[in-house]
Amino acid sequence: MTTATAVSAGPMEYVKTIGLTTNQSGRGFINPYDCGFTNDGRILVLNHADAARAALIRIGVLNWDEDYLGEYSKGTGRGEGQWMLPIGMAISADQRVHITDEHLHRVTVLDTSGEFIRMWGEQGDALGQLNGPSGISVAPDGTVYVAEQHNHRVQVFTPEGDPVAQWGEPGDGPGQFNMPWGIGLDTDGNVFVADWRNDRIQKFTADGQHLATYGSSGSGDGEFSRPSGVCVDSDGYIYVSDWGNERVQLLDPEGNFVQTLRGQATLSKWAQDFMSVNPDEYNTRQIANLVPDLPDHLDTPYLISAQTEPYFWGPVSIRLDPEGRLFVVEANRHRIQVYQRRKD
Numbered sequence: 001m002t003t004a005t006a007v008s009a010g011p012m013e014y015v016k017t018i019g020l021t022t023n024q025s026g027r028g029f030i031n032p033y034d035c036g037f038t039n040d041g042r043i044l045v046l047n048h049a050d051a052a053r054a055a056l057i058r059i060g061v062l063n064w065d066e067d068y069l070g071e072y073s074k075g076t077g078r079g080e081g082q083w084m085l086p087i088g089m090a091i092s093a094d095q096r097v098h099i100t101d102e103h104l105h106r107v108t109v110l111d112t113s114g115e116f117i118r119m120w121g122e123q124g125d126a127l128g129q130l131n132g133p134s135g136i137s138v139a140p141d142g143t144v145y146v147a148e149q150h151n152h153r154v155q156v157f158t159p160e161g162d163p164v165a166q167w168g169e170p171g172d173g174p175g176q177f178n179m180p181w182g183i184g185l186d187t188d189g190n191v192f193v194a195d196w197r198n199d200r201i202q203k204f205t206a207d208g209q210h211l212a213t214y215g216s217s218g219s220g221d222g223e224f225s226r227p228s229g230v231c232v233d234s235d236g237y238i239y240v241s242d243w244g245n246e247r248v249q250l251l252d253p254e255g256n257f258v259q260t261l262r263g264q265a266t267l268s269k270w271a272q273d274f275m276s277v278n279p280d281e282y283n284t285r286q287i288a289n290l291v292p293d294l295p296d297h298l299d300t301p302y303l304i305s306a307q308t309e310p311y312f313w314g315p316v317s318i319r320l321d322p323e324g325r326l327f328v329v330e331a332n333r334h335r336i337q338v339y340q341r342r343k344d
Contacts, residue, residue, distance in 0.1 A: 174202070
């Protein structure tokens with residue numbers, strides 16, 4: 001038998017869960033893929049949705065207390081401020097919201113009230129063109145870094161969307177990529193890329209010089225299976241959403257393994273509100289086995305997480321808020337789990 005037990009020892013501790021699945025507009029998430037934080041304390045959540053629920057693609061707006069403050073959406077399509085398959089989101093120091101769309105092969109920029117500012121990109125492999133843009137990060141000076149899955153590269157843009165540099169090519173050597181996905185920056189301006197199909201994290205200078213490679217394929221400590229997101233805190237610790245292993249790993253500034261998080265979700269405030277007015281749902285949940293002992297044939301990370309409600313299931317993105325709290329965005333369970341550094 002495989003017994004599901006959460007891993008909690010280490011420098012990170014669970015805080016709470018935010019979210020509730022929804023099949024309509026309003027409070028709740030539908031396949032969230034990324035999140036970001038504004039200077040006035042709002043949390044923006046990018047809802048990717050799916051083909052059957054494309055009308056629910058939007059940015060939901062809430063605060064730390066989980067008050068739902070509204071949403072930004074101009075519908076699904078190719079027009080200004082519209083998306084087809086939004087993937088990544090990053091908010092710049094001047095409060096511009098940047099969103100990648102892997103289907104439309106472009107970046108859209110909004111202000112924090114949801115008003116359209118600009119967009120750039122078209123499908124192709126020339127400088128300034130994009131092919132499957134996914135992860136995005138913005139440096140303090142407004143420089144935009146975009147990971148391109150199908151061009152196997154990182155491309156760099158000015159705040160206005162003018163291309164200034166690119167690096168990477170297909171392969172598995174230093175500085176090469178195989179469908180890079182997530183991208184993050186440290187306080188020194190170094191660029192970290194989740195090299196998805198190469199099962200590793202690569203570190204570069206701001207101008208693309210390769211500095212280090214962390215990890216290899218596997219499920220052990222410090223190994224990865226399709227890493228999807230990466231971020232770095234002010235102390236240089238590296239956080240990786242290890243998507244294929246249904247977990248988050250924490251590495252020290254030299255890339256050494258520190259801790260694994262599998263997920264410890266509890267009911268969010270929104271879920272508690274729902275249960276309070278739906279007693280039948282609450283009673284059913286009370287008798288459900290949410291952390292079961294699983295048979296041996298359900299021994300993959302995906303199958304274990306699918307059956308174990310507190311665990312991460314589809315941890316597609318991770319972000320650090322201004323307080324240093326870690327937000328783990330779960331696409332499959334339509335929620336965000338929040339962790340913080342343990343205070344000794």
